[in-house]
Amino acid sequence: MTAQRASGSIRRRLFLQLALIAALLSVGLFLVTRSLAASAVEAMQDGILAASATSIADALRSEDGAITLDLPYSALSMLGTINQDRVFYRVVVDGETLTGYEDLPPPDETPTISRNSFSTFAYRDDEVRMVSVARVVSTGGVPSTVQISVAQTRLGLSAISQRISGVATAAGLGFFLVATALSLWAARSALRPLERMTEAVTRRGPGDLRPLQAETPAELVPFVDALNSFISRLGASLQRSEDLIAEAAHRVRTPLATVRAKAEVTHRKLQKPEHRLTMREMIRAIDESSRSAGQLLDHAMVSFRTDSLSEDTVDLAEIVQETCARLEPAAGLKDVEIRCQTPADAPTVRGDWLLLQSAIRNIVDNAVKYSPDDSVVDVRLEVGANIRISVTDLGRGFGGADLEALKARFARGGNVSDIVGSGLGLTIADEVARAHGARLELEPNKNGEGACVSIVFPLS
Amino acid sequence: MRFLLIEDNESLAGAVVERLQMDGHVVDHADTLDAAQACIAVADYDLILLDIMLPDGDGRTFLASHRKAEKQTPVIVTTARSEVSDRVGLLDLGADDYITKPFDFSELEARCRAVLRRHGGAAANRVVFADAVLDSTAGELRIGEVGQTLRNRELRLLEVFFASPGQVFSKSYLMDRLFSFSSDVNENAIEVYVGRIRKRLEPSSARIETVRGLGYRLVALT
Numbered sequence: 087m088t089a090q091r092a093s094g095s096i097r098r099r100l101f102l103q104l105a106l107i108a109a110l111l112s113v114g115l116f117l118v119t120r121s122l123a124a125s126a127v128e129a130m131q132d133g134i135l136a137a138s139a140t141s142i143a144d145a146l147r148s149e150d151g152a153i154t155l156d157l158p159y160s161a162l163s164m165l166g167t168i169n170q171d172r173v174f175y176r177v178v179v180d181g182e183t184l185t186g187y188e189d190l191p192p193p194d195e196t197p198t199i200s201r202n203s204f205s206t207f208a209y210r211d212d213e214v215r216m217v218s219v220a221r222v223v224s225t226g227g228v229p230s231t232v233q234i235s236v237a238q239t240r241l242g243l244s245a246i247s248q249r250i251s252g253v254a255t256a257a258g259l260g261f262f263l264v265a266t267a268l269s270l271w272a273a274r275s276a277l278r279p280l281e282r283m284t285e286a287v288t289r290r291g292p293g294d295l296r297p298l299q300a301e302t303p304a305e306l307v308p309f310v311d312a313l314n315s316f317i318s319r320l321g322a323s324l325q326r327s328e329d330l331i332a333e334a335a336h337r338v339r340t341p342l343a344t345v346r347a348k349a350e351v352t353h354r355k356l357q358k359p360e361h362r363l364t365m366r367e368m369i370r371a372i373d374e375s376s377r378s379a380g381q382l383l384d385h386a387m388v389s390f391r392t393d394s395l396s397e398d399t400v401d402l403a404e405i406v407q408e409t410c411a412r413l414e415p416a417a418g419l420k421d422v423e424i425r426c427q428t429p430a431d432a433p434t435v436r437g438d439w440l441l442l443q444s445a446i447r448n449i450v451d452n453a454v455k456y457s458p459d460d461s462v463v464d465v466r467l468e469v470g471a472n473i474r475i476s477v478t479d480l481g482r483g484f485g486g487a488d489l490e491a492l493k494a495r496f497a498r499g500g501n502v503s504d505i506v507g508s509g510l511g512l513t514i515a516d517e518v519a520r521a522h523g524a525r526l527e528l529e530p531n532k533n534g535e536g537a538c539v540s541i542v543f544p545l546s
Numbered sequence: 547m548r549f550l551l552i553e554d555n556e557s558l559a560g561a562v563v564e565r566l567q568m569d570g571h572v573v574d575h576a577d578t579l580d581a582a583q584a585c586i587a588v589a590d591y592d593l594i595l596l597d598i599m600l601p602d603g604d605g606r607t608f609l610a611s612h613r614k615a616e617k618q619t620p621v622i623v624t625t626a627r628s629e630v631s632d633r634v635g636l637l638d639l640g641a642d643d644y645i646t647k648p649f650d651f652s653e654l655e656a657r658c659r660a661v662l663r664r665h666g667g668a669a670a671n672r673v674v675f676a677d678a679v680l681d682s683t684a685g686e687l688r689i690g691e692v693g694q695t696l697r698n699r700e701l702r703l704l705e706v707f708f709a710s711p712g713q714v715f716s717k718s719y720l721m722d723r724l725f726s727f728s729s730d731v732n733e734n735a736i737e738v739y740v741g742r743i744r745k746r747l748e749p750s751s752a753r754i755e756t757v758r759g760l761g762y763r764l765v766a767l768t
Contacts, residue, residue, distance in 0.1 A: 335627055
């Protein structure tokens with residue numbers, strides 16, 4: 087039987103899908119963590135910048151109609167909490183720079199008293215964050231608008247961001263690994279019932295046609311039901327075939343038996359030699375057709391049984407002895423002696439008793455059939471490197487025929503046209519041998535005359 | 547010998563009965579199991595030929611009850627079933643042998659002989675001519691105190707002559723009795739076997755005489 091080619095694996099697909107989801111979630115987690123961290127750090131910087139600008143604004147004084155500023159130390163020192171960053175400031179009164187860096191650009195958006203303005207830009211080779219605060223200071227009854235801007239580079243900030251990104255990456259990666267492991271486990275455990283069912287199906291013997299009764303998950307109940315209905319139909323059909331073959335044999339053989347018996351009676355009564363010769367030819371034709379019918383039905387039964395080979399423990403010595411004893415009366419009719427030798431401690435083989443018996447019977451029957459009168463057929467069961475049942479006759483041999491071709495259906499040697507045969511005996515033996523892991527060997531007998539046919543079983 | 551033939555096919559049964567009678571046997575025919583039981587109740591048989599498929603039941607049932615009743619009569623089953631089907635059970639159920647239909651009567655005879663030999667009975671199956679005794683069941687020719695075991699063809703040839711002493715048998719007739727229908731043989735092959743039985747009969751006063759142009763016959767020396 088050829089194995090069904092697998093098209094993808096459910097487990098792999100399930101695992102890959104879960105792992106893909108895990109990867110997307112990890113990336114999402116990483117991005118969210120990083121952006122939350124970045125905005126938190128930015129908010130912190132903005133807060134400090136605003137506090138700094140406000141404290142500068144609070145230090146503004148109006149003296150003698152002019153605005154003065156005594157820059158409070160704390161205003162800039164509080165910004166020092168973020169390391170290594172440079173701080174710039176600029177105080178503008180009505181468009182005139184009061185103090186600070188004159189080249190510090192104005193904010194993108196002009197701040198009002200109620201709203202500070204924040205902007206980010208490049209300044210002196212670095213990116214800076216700047217807050218601008220507006221105040222109205224009255225100088226001698228005249229209100230002036232003061233705009234205080236404090237800016238700070240973002241080096242420390244980006245260092246913190248980077249640290250947080252690192253942590254976020256590690257967290258995302260960790261999440262991904264854990265999720266992947268979990269999805270592997272999930273894929274496995276989801277498929278465990280399926281594996282259990284597969285095991286239940288494959289563990290059963292070939293002849294076991296009972297319905298499947300493994301624990302079945304709800305999704306697979308329709309499948310198992312379909313399978314069981316198929317098994318029961320198969321069982322019924324097999325039983326029908328077996329009955330049909332047996333019935334066909336009965337139907338064919340009974341009338342042939344009647345014709346043959348009547349022909350033999352008539353033959354005995356006839357006086358004229360030419361009439362007897364005719365009757366003899368008729369009986370021969372009957373034998374030929376009944377043998378062919380019998381062998382065809384046997385072959386059908388053998389093919390049928392090898393398909394669902396039973397696994398009995400078979401004592402080969404017993405079969406060989408029984409078969410020899412069974413064929414002895416027929417062999418005796420032409421004074422052919424069947425010599426049967428079996429060792430006392432022959433090993434057993436696993437297989438189908440009926441089939442093995444049929445194979446051995448066909449081989450011994452052939453040997454008797456082709457043996458000359460008053461000769462000997464040697465049947466030996468030998469155990470050495472393998473188990474060998476060899477049947478040797480002193481007949482005409484294979485006449486140089488292609489030995490492998492003789493195993494084919496209806497193939498007969500070129501030197502046997504005068505002997506009734508169907509060309510199925512060796513085919514049956516060959517098929518049975520192969521079904522049991524054995525091989526059928528044909529060779530000329532050692533003394534140059536006769537044939538030697540063996541079934542060779544590997545020693546298990 | 548006395549046979550009971552249990553067979554529901556009238557035509558086949560008729561032929562078998564006629565053929566067995568030709569060899570001097572007495573044959574009763576029963577076409578159902580009931581009829582068979584009735585026959586067994588009133589007569590003693592040397593051998594029962596049993597068809598396995600009968601209208602009023604399986605021949606196996608008969609076999610089982612036959613063995614249960616501890617009847618000693620040997621049973622040979624005739625079956626038309628496939629060679630590779632259910633015949634294993636037949637021997638287990640107590641059949642002494644089985645033969646597949648259609649069968650060769652010589653083979654049936656050989657099987658009957660083998661079965662009877664195993665049962666060690668049928669002493670009645672002896673034919674005496676002059677000082678020679680032919681025991682078909684044992685396959686033995688006894689002359690005075692000396693017994694000779696015969697080969698199958700020698701036995702069958704002697705049976706033909708001992709059944710009708712003095713009758714002339716042609717070579718072709720003897721050939722048909724001795725050789726199977728399925729093989730080609732030369733009529734002269736019969737001379738070999740006649741030569742053999744002549745040697746067997748030498749110590750006795752029985753002789754196989756050649757009748758020129760006609761064949762052979764069994765005569766006693768005077």
